[in-house]
Amino acid sequence: MNSVSIGTILKREVQNPGKTNSTPSLTEENIASDAHILALLKEHGSYDQGFRLLVKQYRERLYYHVRRMLGNHEDADDVLQNCFVKVYRNINRFQQNSKLYTWLYRIATNEALTFLEKRNRISTASLDNEDTNWNNRLEADHFVNEDKVVRILEKAIETLPNKQKAVFNLRYYDEMSYADMSETLETSQGALKASYHHAVKKIEAYVRENAEK
């Protein structure tokens, strides 16, 4: 566990923002356009090539999104693989009425929400125990960082209802516009703005309460 105080960390981060952001950024050099991917997927001969490109293009962003929703690597890995297999089976149904990436995020989000519902149903623990379970999952996840602030923030996000968690993550981490979030979550932009506002307030309260403990 990092022994540096929360205040020090916050001060350092304000001075050097974004240096530890692990979410891959989108640049022209490393990105094949969605149009190119879809063109490859339309041709029978280049279908697999197009799909492989799609996986390569979106694997990291979708992984981090799913991982934030589920809290550990193993579950995220399972869900993401299922997600890509479903994409493979159903890509022909994609009519381009929405953007490719919002369609992919929608599938990944739905897969993650379905998984969370199953996990919650299986768990007979109380809300307090659920909090303990989350802590246990974080402890058991060998690939999670040990930064206290981040862990408190993760715990705060975990207290949100599942769909609100998705709203917060898409806006806060993936910096998605409300228009795209609306496509992804099939919810009105007004409802999403309100949901995000409430989520931020809840998280702030949780972090303030737990940061100095």
Next chain:
Amino acid sequence: MDKDKNIHKELEEISPFLAKMKGKKEEIETPENYFHYLENSVMQQVQLEQNPVLQKKEIRTISFWSRFFSLRVITGLASVILLIVVGIYFNQTAIDTSGDSLQFADLTDAEILNYLTDNVETLDIYSLSDLDVDDSILDVIDLEEGEGDYLFEESSMDIFSDEIF
């Protein structure tokens, strides 16, 4: 992805505290080479799903001669040949065994007489008596003198000796 430039401004308005933390995003670590593994694993899964489709395509493109010599056709031909051979065999057997259905009553006297004449040396009186043969036929059989006497003598003696005494 269209990143919303107003996101940070919006967050600052809602929660300056959380806006300050925004720079400190999480550092999610993954197993070494995980994304490479993920890509390969997904491709393996979808290729496994594709197999039935590929097999169907192979059947569609099979040549006439390959189809002609396919296992199913060969098995079918072998079955037909076997049926023909078995049919011929049983038909032949039926012809051969048709003589067995000939009854004694169907024989003419001349046939019986010829048979007995030819085989008289191997026949004995008991065998003949078992046959429902007309006595007149037996009378015709030319026994050499004394050839069968011992039989009569011996038997007559043995059979009636007790009665004499």
